[in-house]
Amino acid sequence: MIDTTGSGAERIIWAARSMPVLTQVAARVKSAGTLNGLRVGVSLVLEPKTANLAIALRDAGADVVVYCNASSTDQQVVEALRAREFRVFADSAATEADELQLAREFLETGLDILIDDGASVTRLAHREYPELVAKMIGAAEETTSGVRPLRVMHEEGQLRLPVIAVNDSAAKYLFDNIYGTGQSCVMAFLDITNLQLAGRRVVVVGYGWVGMGVAKFAAALGARVIVSEIDPIRALRALHDGYEVTAFREAAGAAEVVFSCTGLADAVTAEHVEALPDGAFLCTAGGGDFEMPMEYLRGLDGPRHVRHAVTAFTTRSGRTVNLISEGDCLNCADAEGNPIEVMDLSLSLQALAVERLAADAKDWQPGVYDLPADIEQEVARIRLEAAGGSLESLTDRQREAARAW
Numbered sequence: 431m432i433d434t435t436g437s438g439a440e441r442i443i444w445a446a447r448s449m450p451v452l453t454q455v456a457a458r459v460k461s462a463g464t465l466n467g468l469r470v471g472v473s474l475v476l477e478p479k480t481a482n483l484a485i486a487l488r489d490a491g492a493d494v495v496v497y498c499n500a501s502s503t504d505q506q507v508v509e510a511l512r513a514r515e516f517r518v519f520a521d522s523a524a525t526e527a528d529e530l531q532l533a534r535e536f537l538e539t540g541l542d543i544l545i546d547d548g549a550s551v552t553r554l555a556h557r558e559y560p561e562l563v564a565k566m567i568g569a570a571e572e573t574t575s576g577v578r579p580l581r582v583m584h585e586e587g588q589l590r591l592p593v594i595a596v597n598d599s600a601a602k603y604l605f606d607n608i609y610g611t612g613q614s615c616v617m618a619f620l621d622i623t624n625l626q627l628a629g630r631r632v633v634v635v636g637y638g639w640v641g642m643g644v645a646k647f648a649a650a651l652g653a654r655v656i657v658s659e660i661d662p663i664r665a666l667r668a669l670h671d672g673y674e675v676t677a678f679r680e681a682a683g684a685a686e687v688v689f690s691c692t693g694l695a696d697a698v699t700a701e702h703v704e705a706l707p708d709g710a711f712l713c714t715a716g717g718g719d720f721e722m723p724m725e726y727l728r729g730l731d732g733p734r735h736v737r738h739a740v741t742a743f744t745t746r747s748g749r750t751v752n753l754i755s756e757g758d759c760l761n762c763a764d765a766e767g768n769p770i771e772v773m774d775l776s777l778s779l780q781a782l783a784v785e786r787l788a789a790d791a792k793d794w795q796p797g798v799y800d801l802p803a804d805i806e807q808e809v810a811r812i813r814l815e816a817a818g819g820s821l822e823s824l825t826d827r828q829r830e831a832a833r834a835w
């Protein structure tokens with residue numbers, strides 16, 4: 431067999447070749463010197479694309495430290511970053527207790543700016559290190575499941591930092607969540623199982639940006655997609671996109687593959703699992719294993735690791751259910767996450783969010799801030815041009831017409 435894994439260093443270079451936006455943005459930030467002398471903590475899924483963000487931020491003048499939880503850590507990338515003398519607080523074999531210790535050590539380096547994913551480190555910092563939070567300039571949040579608790583913290587007067595919700599930028603969620611996560615979760619499922627989706631009934635639980643992408647890629651491969659939603663507008667949108675829309679409690683009996691895309695706990699319950707047909711698959715594409723009924727699954731008889739990333743359980747009704755990636759997000763836990771070009775976009779937004787925090791946020795009050803519009807426009811324009819596209823511009827007459835009333 432040919433060794434197809436490559437080394438961490440080679441895979442970082444491989445990703446860099448398809449990340450022209452990050453390269454351009456980092457060169458601009460470097461020439462501005464805004465990040466000189468600042469410590470930036472990167473707490474994102476740790477794989478080759480993120481490594482390039484860490485490298486770009488360091489090239490632009492920051493002192494960069496890196497943290498990641500075990501299930502999202504690519505150990506080859508850890509070693510490659512350490513070989514470049516980065517301080518990396520991550521270990522793919524870490525236990526929960528080790529992870530917590532690593533996160534504490536990461537925070538204890540004394541961050542000026544944090545890039546976080548799921549707000550996990552931001553929350554830990556607020557719980558355990560208020561004195562370090564007080565010295566921080568701000569944070570940038572990557573994902574939906576992080577922005578939600580940050581808004582709650584702010585409403586309850588608990589947030590002590592300005593945080594830019596990078597996730598909420600259209601230049602992020604319209605591409606990363608829909609096309610990136612949609613493609614990578616569906617492809618990860620196919621690679622893990624060596625099956626095809628054609629003709630299979632796939633239930634997509636949650637039709638937000640991620641659910642939209644998962645449904646789109648599954649349908650493109652021939653799946654018969656059923657969407658389950660709690661929000662009538664999003665459910666109606668799924669209907670207009672051509673999918674059957676049915677409550678999960680009714681659709682479960684036909685669900686050969688389930689993708690949970692809600693980012694909320696208990697999207698899939700024990701009752702849903704008991705109703706699944708024999709041999710069904712459970713996948714999380716959203717926030718993590720809390721979307722699955724892990725306690726109930728762990729209580730079932732004889733879990734069996736039947737192939738890489740697939741655990742089979744026998745339900746109380748005697749059927750087999752296959753849990754993918756132990757309930758974690760399958761595209762990050764058992765594949766390389768979102769495609770490189772999509773992450774070039776998202777990580778470039780992060781780099782510029784960090785620069786904006788460094789330049790302006792010392793005067794900002796704690797709160798959740800939108801990514802400034804000029805940043806998303808700049809990044810989208812560079813990406814478009816890198817892909818060979820170009821933009822039309824308004825004529826003077828059009829500009830006048832747009833201002834008329």
Ligand SMILES: NC(=O)c1ccc[n+]([C@@H]2O[C@H](COP(=O)([O-])OP(=O)(O)OC[C@H]3O[C@@H](n4cnc5c(N)ncnc54)[C@H](O)[C@@H]3O)[C@@H](O)[C@H]2O)c1
Nearest residue numbers: 573574575636638639640658659660661692693716717759
């Ligand atoms: N795996 C990845 O690489 C990746 C990438 C981006 C985002 N995410 C995560 O995916 C999750 C979803 O992100 P999003 O941007 O689509 O969020 P979103 O808020 O746009 O969508 C979530 C949808 O789930 C619906 N929902 C909530 N509970 C439900 C339930 N019990 N049954 C049916 N529908 C329910 C909501 O109404 C909403 O439409 C978040 O946790 C986000 O952090 C994962």
